[in-house]
Amino acid sequence: MGRWEPNARERLVHAAVDLFAEQGYDNTTVSEIAQRAGLTKTTFFRHFPDKREVLFAGQEMHSRLLADGIAECAESATPLEAVAAGLDAVAASFTPVQREFGPRLIAVVTAHSELRERSAFKHAGLAAAMTEALEKRGVPDPAASLAAELGAHAFSRAFARWIEPENEESFPALARQALEELRAAVELLG
Known part of the structure; x- marks a missing residue:
C-alpha cells in the first residue's frame, strides 16, 4: 500500500x-x-x-456528536432524554469496521496501565462535553454532570456489548438500553 x-x-x-x-x-x-x-x-x-x-482517535468527533445531539433535542426533553439523543448521534457514527476492530482495541487498552488511564481521561472528556451541552440547555449542576456521567457510562457499556460476537443489536439501541438500565439503578438508590 x-x-x-x-x-x-x-x-x-x-x-x-x-x-x-x-x-x-x-x-x-x-x-x-x-x-x-x-x-x-x-x-x-x-x-x-x-x-x-x-488508540483514542475520534474523541473530539465523539464529543462534538454528543454535544450536537443534546443541543438538537426537543426543548421539552428531560436531561436524560437529551443525553439519549446525544448517544443516538454518536452511536450512529460507528461503522461495522469499528465493531470488528473493537475487541482488539479493548484488549490492548486493558492490558496497559497508561492506556487505561487515557481511556479514563476519554470518559471524562465525553462526560464534560455532555455536561456543557446540558448546561447550555439550562440544566443546572449537579443534574447536568450526573446525567452526563450516566451518558458516558452508558456509552462505554453499550460499546462493550456491541462488539461482542454474538450481539445482533445496533449500537444506538444498546446505548439507549444501557442508559435506561443506569437510570433504573439510580432509582434503586433511593
Whole structure:
C-alpha cells in the first residue's frame, strides 16, 4: 500500500493496534506503526501527537456528536432524554469496521496501565462535553454532570456489548438500553 493512498489515519490506527497486540505497547515504536501502515513517521505525527493517542482517535468527533445531539433535542426533553439523543448521534457514527476492530482495541487498552488511564481521561472528556451541552440547555449542576456521567457510562457499556460476537443489536439501541438500565439503578438508590 503506497503512502499516497487514502485513509492514512485509519491505517495507522489499525497498524498500531495490530502491533500492540503482537508485541506489546511498550515494545512498539512509532516508526514500526508507520512502516506497518505503509506510511512515514512524519505522516504519523501529522495525525497523532504520540503512539498512545492513536488508540483514542475520534474523541473530539465523539464529543462534538454528543454535544450536537443534546443541543438538537426537543426543548421539552428531560436531561436524560437529551443525553439519549446525544448517544443516538454518536452511536450512529460507528461503522461495522469499528465493531470488528473493537475487541482488539479493548484488549490492548486493558492490558496497559497508561492506556487505561487515557481511556479514563476519554470518559471524562465525553462526560464534560455532555455536561456543557446540558448546561447550555439550562440544566443546572449537579443534574447536568450526573446525567452526563450516566451518558458516558452508558456509552462505554453499550460499546462493550456491541462488539461482542454474538450481539445482533445496533449500537444506538444498546446505548439507549444501557442508559435506561443506569437510570433504573439510580432509582434503586433511593
